[in-house]
Amino acid sequence: MNSALRVTIRILFFFIFSILLHKQNANAQILDSTESSTMEEMAIEDALLLEDTRLEDDEWLQRKETLKKNKINLNTCDANALKQLPLLNEIQIRSFFHYRSTVGSFISIYELQSIPYWDLNTIKKIVPFVDVQTKTITSNNYRQTLLLRTGWSNNNSIDSTIPSAYWEGSAQRVMMRYTYQNQKWQAGFVAEKDAGEPFKSTLGFDHTCFHAMINKLGPFEKIIVGDYTINAGQGLMQWQNFALGKGAEITNVERTGSTLRPYNSSGEFFFYRGIATQWQSPFFTVTAYASQRKLTVTPYEDTLTGKTFFTSINTSGYHRTTLEIEQRNNNTLQSGGFIMQYDNNPFSIGAQTLLHNWSMLYQPQKEPYQLPLTGGRRMMNTSVFYNYTWRNYHVFGEAAVDKEFNHAILQGALISVDKKVDISLVYRNIQPSYQAIFTNAFITSTNVQNENGLYIGLQIKPITSIRIVAFADRITYPWLRYQVDAPSNAQDYFIQVEYKPRKTLEWMMRYRKTNNMKNGIVDDKTRLTQIQQDQWRCQLSIDGDLISFLVRCDINQFYQEGNATQTGMSTFFNASLHFPHKPWALQTQLGYYDIDSYVNRIYSFEQDVLYKNTLTGLWGAGWRFYVNGKYVLNKHITLFAKIGSTQQSTKDDKNPFFRQYKNMLEYTAQAIFSF
Amino acid sequence: MIIHILYRTCFLLMLFLGVYISTQAQNTGQIVSTIAFSTLREKAEHNTPFDILINPATASFFKGFSVGVCSEQKWGLKKMLSANVSTIWATKNGTWAIPIYINKAGSLSNTTPSLLYARKVSSTIGLAMQVGCDIQQIEKYGTQKYIDTKLGIVAHATPQLHVGVSIHNVQFLLQKEKLATNKPLSVSYQIAYEPSKLVVLQMIAQKQQHQDVQLSAGIYYRLHRSLEISMGVNTEGNQFWGSGSFIWKNVQLGVSTTLHPQLGITPGLCLIYNPKNN
Numbered sequence: 001m002n003s004a005l006r007v008t009i010r011i012l013f014f015f016i017f018s019i020l021l022h023k024q025n026a027n028a029q030i031l032d033s034t035e036s037s038t039m040e041e042m043a044i045e046d047a048l049l050l051e052d053t054r055l056e057d058d059e060w061l062q063r064k065e066t067l068k069k070n071k072i073n074l075n076t077c078d079a080n081a082l083k084q085l086p087l088l089n090e091i092q093i094r095s096f097f098h099y100r101s102t103v104g105s106f107i108s109i110y111e112l113q114s115i116p117y118w119d120l121n122t123i124k125k126i127v128p129f130v131d132v133q134t135k136t137i138t139s140n141n142y143r144q145t146l147l148l149r150t151g152w153s154n155n156n157s158i159d160s161t162i163p164s165a166y167w168e169g170s171a172q173r174v175m176m177r178y179t180y181q182n183q184k185w186q187a188g189f190v191a192e193k194d195a196g197e198p199f200k201s202t203l204g205f206d207h208t209c210f211h212a213m214i215n216k217l218g219p220f221e222k223i224i225v226g227d228y229t230i231n232a233g234q235g236l237m238q239w240q241n242f243a244l245g246k247g248a249e250i251t252n253v254e255r256t257g258s259t260l261r262p263y264n265s266s267g268e269f270f271f272y273r274g275i276a277t278q279w280q281s282p283f284f285t286v287t288a289y290a291s292q293r294k295l296t297v298t299p300y301e302d303t304l305t306g307k308t309f310f311t312s313i314n315t316s317g318y319h320r321t322t323l324e325i326e327q328r329n330n331n332t333l334q335s336g337g338f339i340m341q342y343d344n345n346p347f348s349i350g351a352q353t354l355l356h357n358w359s360m361l362y363q364p365q366k367e368p369y370q371l372p373l374t375g376g377r378r379m380m381n382t383s384v385f386y387n388y389t390w391r392n393y394h395v396f397g398e399a400a401v402d403k404e405f406n407h408a409i410l411q412g413a414l415i416s417v418d419k420k421v422d423i424s425l426v427y428r429n430i431q432p433s434y435q436a437i438f439t440n441a442f443i444t445s446t447n448v449q450n451e452n453g454l455y456i457g458l459q460i461k462p463i464t465s466i467r468i469v470a471f472a473d474r475i476t477y478p479w480l481r482y483q484v485d486a487p488s489n490a491q492d493y494f495i496q497v498e499y500k501p502r503k504t505l506e507w508m509m510r511y512r513k514t515n516n517m518k519n520g521i522v523d524d525k526t527r528l529t530q531i532q533q534d535q536w537r538c539q540l541s542i543d544g545d546l547i548s549f550l551v552r553c554d555i556n557q558f559y560q561e562g563n564a565t566q567t568g569m570s571t572f573f574n575a576s577l578h579f580p581h582k583p584w585a586l587q588t589q590l591g592y593y594d595i596d597s598y599v600n601r602i603y604s605f606e607q608d609v610l611y612k613n614t615l616t617g618l619w620g621a622g623w624r625f626y627v628n629g630k631y632v633l634n635k636h637i638t639l640f641a642k643i644g645s646t647q648q649s650t651k652d653d654k655n656p657f658f659r660q661y662k663n664m665l666e667y668t669a670q671a672i673f674s675f
Numbered sequence: 676m677i678i679h680i681l682y683r684t685c686f687l688l689m690l691f692l693g694v695y696i697s698t699q700a701q702n703t704g705q706i707v708s709t710i711a712f713s714t715l716r717e718k719a720e721h722n723t724p725f726d727i728l729i730n731p732a733t734a735s736f737f738k739g740f741s742v743g744v745c746s747e748q749k750w751g752l753k754k755m756l757s758a759n760v761s762t763i764w765a766t767k768n769g770t771w772a773i774p775i776y777i778n779k780a781g782s783l784s785n786t787t788p789s790l791l792y793a794r795k796v797s798s799t800i801g802l803a804m805q806v807g808c809d810i811q812q813i814e815k816y817g818t819q820k821y822i823d824t825k826l827g828i829v830a831h832a833t834p835q836l837h838v839g840v841s842i843h844n845v846q847f848l849l850q851k852e853k854l855a856t857n858k859p860l861s862v863s864y865q866i867a868y869e870p871s872k873l874v875v876l877q878m879i880a881q882k883q884q885h886q887d888v889q890l891s892a893g894i895y896y897r898l899h900r901s902l903e904i905s906m907g908v909n910t911e912g913n914q915f916w917g918s919g920s921f922i923w924k925n926v927q928l929g930v931s932t933t934l935h936p937q938l939g940i941t942p943g944l945c946l947i948y949n950p951k952n953n
Contacts, residue, residue: 456915
């Protein structure tokens with residue numbers, strides 16, 4: 001750690017000097033559509049840390065790219081259009097429409113600064129996706145996109161618990177996606193194979209998905225045939241798309257967005273397959289859907305009755321080994337439901353019900369922590385949800401029950417107590433026996449189950465260049481959890497300070513402290529032990545016209561009662577080259593890390609080829625390097641490539657100064673054809 | 676004599692409120708006392724960013740007279756109760772206050788009557804000194820008395836930003852014999868940000884001898900002319916707290932609650948009387 005500490009100290013000196021030498025720029029209030037999305041990346045990183053199975057869901061990235069090319073017209077758009085941007089909260093959306101109805105049409109994008117509750121940071125985030133005069137694509141003016149991607153790594157054990165020697169297929173990852181879009185129609189097709197998966201199944205690819213969507217057909221707002229996602233309420237029952245979790249965006253605690261969306265991603269779990277329709281009147285929206293799709297589960301046989309049952313679902317979508325391939329798509333899930341919403345500004349209320357039917361019997365494991373769960377072939381959920389805005393107060397919530405009437409409740413509030421201060425509150429009470437499948441609520445656990453808690457978030461913007469964000473979350477788990485053999489509790493504290501004196505310079509520091517409980521051994525006795533985790537992050541980013549820099553330093557500390565404290569640090573230096581009139585852009589990163597153990601691993605969100613999320617979890621000691629490039633061949637073809645290398649060292653017990661290095665390489669190549 | 680009368684007054688007020696009186700001392704009563712905060716702000720020359728229990732120098736900028744009583748039932752247990760009674764009045768030569776902390780935890784009880792004197796040293800800086808006697812009593816074992824002191828300074832750095840430092844039991848530094856039974860030295864640093872007349876954000880870092888640093892953060896929001904709510908977090912025991920306070924003419928009535936991860940809910944009640952609306 002000595003060398004690591006030296007590196008850290010140097011980086012910290014660099015930070016301090018850069019701040020001391022910096023001069024305040026009075027012209028900070030200039031809007032720029034090329035705003036760095038570093039903070040947005042960190043928000044995605046925070047969300048993916050909770051649930052990395054959504055790593056392959058690039059729906060939000062696709063939506064962003066579509067919106068960049070087909071911007072939202074602020075003078076004609078409705079609330080649903082603005083909800084496509086998960087960057088705005090409900091108070092801001094309501095405030096926007098109130099302003100537009102009072103003042104009239106926007107003349108310039110700069111006028112957004114006059115809207116109450118819209119601060120400069122928010123405006124900068126949404127400027128790339130909105131305009132006051134936008135030409136939309138018409139039914140005669142279509143857009144087609146074909147994406148081809150391949151990737152390879154010589155050490156897949158980083159993201160896999162199964163050694164590659166047991167894989168049936170090659171280590172290459174392959175993905176193909178085609179999208180057709182005009183104002184009336186949208187259609188898409190995805191075929192994908194993960195590393196280790198063989199070309200044996202339908203069309204040779206392990207995962208395929210497709211959809212065809214028609215907009216505004218008779219009384220219907222949307223009709224989708226094929227794959228689609230449903231997102232309703234606050235995610236206690238179902239929210240299949242990506243959504244932000246606990247992190248620096250404390251005003252984005254509410255789940256908002258379109259209820260019905262076409263699905264065109266490589267993620268293999270969070271979607272339905274069948275038909276879905278949405279009918280809309282001025283105040284009512286009714287969505288009805290039916291789905292039948294196959295999922296992979298681990299089957300067991302009851303030796304007494306001879307019946308086959310399953311205990312868990314494979315949500316990763318990996319089918320690499322002989323056993324995984326045998327079990328592939330061995331269970332059919334039939335789902336159907338409807339959602340009814342009444343929306344009369346500023347009040348909205350809705351109800352939904354959903355029925356799942358498994359072809360194989362679901363029977364929870366007989367482990368104590370799963371005892372509250374009930375099995376069966378059928379699952380049913382019903383919920384009511386609402387939101388209401390009054391002046392600077394916004395409240396929202398959902399109450400759901402399953403077929404056994406076990407409940408899950410989430411209530412939240414968003415209050416702009418001052419133009420400089422925002423507060424968010426989220427209370428949840430979820431029974432240990434509550435069950436639902438495609439959930440994604442604003443809670444701490446991965447599954448919506450066994451959690452009570454109160455979250456308080458605070459955002460302060462004392463001056464334009466400073467933003468302070470903090471939250472505290474207090475969680476109790478009334479029942480046992482995996483590797484936690486007693487009811488337990490946890491606390492999560494977070495504070496982040498951002499300083500942006502000019503549009504090209506941004507400094508950020510964050511601290512997070514998490515207290516948790518887990519089984520452990522103390523004095524040769526197994527019992528519940530306290531876990532304390534401290535995470536520090538310091539980051540500086542400088543955006544130049546030709547080159548941008550980002551330096552990040554992470555320091556982690558992990559302590560479990562009865563064990564020694566584990567420490568870890570990582571520093572990354574990131575440089576991006578972007579020439580305004582050249583067809584290419586380049587980005588590179590060099591990082592050093594020294595992390596004592598896996599439990600203390602540090603995650604880093606890496607920039608990758610377009611539409612690809614990469615979250616690298618690092619532990620051990622070594623160097624991480626990658627180069628990421630983009631080349632616009634012509635107006636129809638864009639090429640992307642990324643080459644990464646991790647030089648991981650292992651300490652020699654006899655000679656701690658000697659380290660053996662293991663080289664891990666990976667590459668990704670991608671081509672996008674647009675017509 | 677004065678202390679005795681005040682103690683009796685406090686007892687009667689408590690009975691009036693239907694709440695037990697009890698003792699213990701140091702950290703109790705702080706949650707409910709935050710309710711009193713809004714009244715102090717109203718009556719202060721400068722916006723008062725902290726409660727006098729947190730920093731006695733807050734009283735430097737106080738105007739008029741106020742008396743209040745606050746009580747909370749610790750962790751929902753009948754035998755763990757705490758209360759504080761504060762009387763505060765401003766004179767030409769400074770502000771005087773008599774805060775009394777009372778606490779009871781099982782067979783242990785504490786009563787700490789104190790005398791506080793605060794004075795402005797400039798238009799934006801105030802100093803205060805508080806001296807009291809912490810009377811600890813254990814049933815069947817007897818009584819022990821300790822000196823309890825507090826020094827504080829508050830500075831209004833800008834109209835929106837206020838900072839303060841207070842030192843509790845500074846006499847510890849003068850004690851030659853450092854015994855474990857001595858009252859521990861404690862230093863508290865406070866910062867408050869007031870973006871508007873309706874909102875105050877407060878953060879307090881407290882370091883007590885032989886203890887980890889504890890942080891407390893809270894927000895006070897005036898919903899309506901006569902209604903104020905507040906909520907916050909205290910890392911000591913990982914508590915969340917919240918309170919609501921109703922102001923009617925000269926009287927302020929508040930309720931508060933603290934959520935503790937293991938021990939549950941602590942309800943609290945507060946009554947403050949301001950004879951003059953100046």
